[in-house]
Amino acid sequence: MGFPIHRLRRLRQQEPLRRMVRETHLSPADFIAPLFVIEGHDCREAIGSMPGQYRLSIDLLVKEAAELRTLGIPAIILFGIPASKDERGSSGLDPNGIVQRAVKAVKQQVPNLMVITDVCIDEYTSHGHCGIVRDGKILNDETLDCLTAMARTHAEAGADMVAPSDMMDGRVAAIRRALDRAGFADLPIMAYAAKFSSCFYAPFRDAAHSTPHFGDRQSYQMDPANAREALREIDLDIKEGADIIMVKPALPYLDIIATARRRILLPLAAYQVSGEYSMIKAAAQAGWLDESRAMMESLLAIKRAGADLILTYFAKDAAQLLRSPQ
Numbered sequence: 001m002g003f004p005i006h007r008l009r010r011l012r013q014q015e016p017l018r019r020m021v022r023e024t025h026l027s028p029a030d031f032i033a034p035l036f037v038i039e040g041h042d043c044r045e046a047i048g049s050m051p052g053q054y055r056l057s058i059d060l061l062v063k064e065a066a067e068l069r070t071l072g073i074p075a076i077i078l079f080g081i082p083a084s085k086d087e088r089g090s091s092g093l094d095p096n097g098i099v100q101r102a103v104k105a106v107k108q109q110v111p112n113l114m115v116i117t118d119v120c121i122d123e124y125t126s127h128g129h130c131g132i133v134r135d136g137k138i139l140n141d142e143t144l145d146c147l148t149a150m151a152r153t154h155a156e157a158g159a160d161m162v163a164p165s166d167m168m169d170g171r172v173a174a175i176r177r178a179l180d181r182a183g184f185a186d187l188p189i190m191a192y193a194a195k196f197s198s199c200f201y202a203p204f205r206d207a208a209h210s211t212p213h214f215g216d217r218q219s220y221q222m223d224p225a226n227a228r229e230a231l232r233e234i235d236l237d238i239k240e241g242a243d244i245i246m247v248k249p250a251l252p253y254l255d256i257i258a259t260a261r262r263r264i265l266l267p268l269a270a271y272q273v274s275g276e277y278s279m280i281k282a283a284a285q286a287g288w289l290d291e292s293r294a295m296m297e298s299l300l301a302i303k304r305a306g307a308d309l310i311l312t313y314f315a316k317d318a319a320q321l322l323r324s325p326q
C-alpha cells in the first residue's frame with residue numbers, strides 16, 4: 001500500500017474511453033428555443049443586448065421554426081411584441097393578436113414542431129408588470145382572468161402547450177379549469193413554478209420592451225435567497241395540475257434544479273435566461289471565453305443538475321454543434 005490503487009485517471013486516457021464512461025449527454029431533443037415575434041413582413045430586428053437573437057415577423061419566424069425542426073429541436077416557445085400596449089394587456093388576449101397569428105402560421109407550415117406559448121401579460125401592458133395594477137399594487141385574482149383568457153386564445157390558435165410565467169398565486173389551477181371547460185383537457189401546462197426575481201432577465205426585457213415602468217417584480221417573483229420556498233411553489237403547481245415544472249434562471253439556481261429533480265416525478269425544465277446567454281456572448285466577443293465550449297459546458301451543467309428540458313437561446317447553435325462530427 002501507500003501507492004494509489006485507485007487511479008481515476010485510467011479512465012481519462014483516451015477519447016473513446018472518456019466517451020464510454022460519460023454520465024451526461026446533450027441532445028437537440030433536450031432543447032426548447034425561445035423566439036420573439038413582431039408585426040410586419042420580412043422584418044428581422046437584431047436584439048442589441050442578445051447578439052445573435054432577432055425579433056422576427058411571422059413569415060421569417062416560420063422559416064426559423066422550420067430550420068430548428070430540421071436540426072432536431074422539438075419545440076419553440078413564443079414571445080410576442082405587440083403593436084400596442086394598454087393597462088390590462090388587452091392585445092395579449094386578442095384571438096387575432098401577434099402570438100395567436102404566429103402560432104397558427106407555424107402550426108400550419110411546420111407540422112411536427114411543438115409550439116409553446118408564454119402566458120403572461122407583461123409584454124402587453126403599458127406599465128410592463130405581469131399583473132393588473134391598482135394604486136401601485138399588482139393584483140393577483142384580477143390578473144387570473146387575463147391569464148385564463150390568454151391561455152384560451154393560445155389554445156384556440158393551436159398552441160401545443162401553455163407556459164404561465166407571471167407568478168400569480170393560483171394561476172395553474174385557474175388556467176387548467178379554463179382549458180378543460182373550453183375543450184382543451186389534453187393541452188399540457190408547463191409551469192414556470194420557481195421563477196426568481198432575477199437581474200438576469202434584463203436583456204429579455206430589452207428584447208420584449210417589457211421593463212416595468214415603476215417598481216420591480218419582487219412582490220410576485222421569488223427572492224433569490226429562498227430554496228425551501230421554491231419547493232413550496234413547485235409542490236403547489238403540481239397540486240394545481242401542472243404537467244411540467246420549470247426552474248428559472250438555470251445556471252445560478254442549479255441547487256434548486258437538483259433538489260427539485262430528487263423530489264418530483266414530473267418532467268423538469270430549466271430556463272437558461274437571456275442574461276446567462278448574453279454573459280457568454282459578451283465574454284466570447286471580448287475574447288475571454290471560447291463561446292462554443294462555454295455554451296456546451298453550461299448546458300451540460302444544467303442537464304447534469306437534473307433538467308430534462310432546457311429552454312435556451314443557444315438551442316440552434318448547440319443543436320448544430322451536436323450534429324456535426326465531433
Ligand code: PBG
Pocket residue numbers: 118119120121122123165166200201202203204205272273274275
Ligand atoms: C415574462 C417572462 C420573462 C422572461 C420569460 N417570461 C421576463 C420577466 O420575468 O421579466 C425572461 C426570459 C429571459 O430572460 O430570457 N413574460
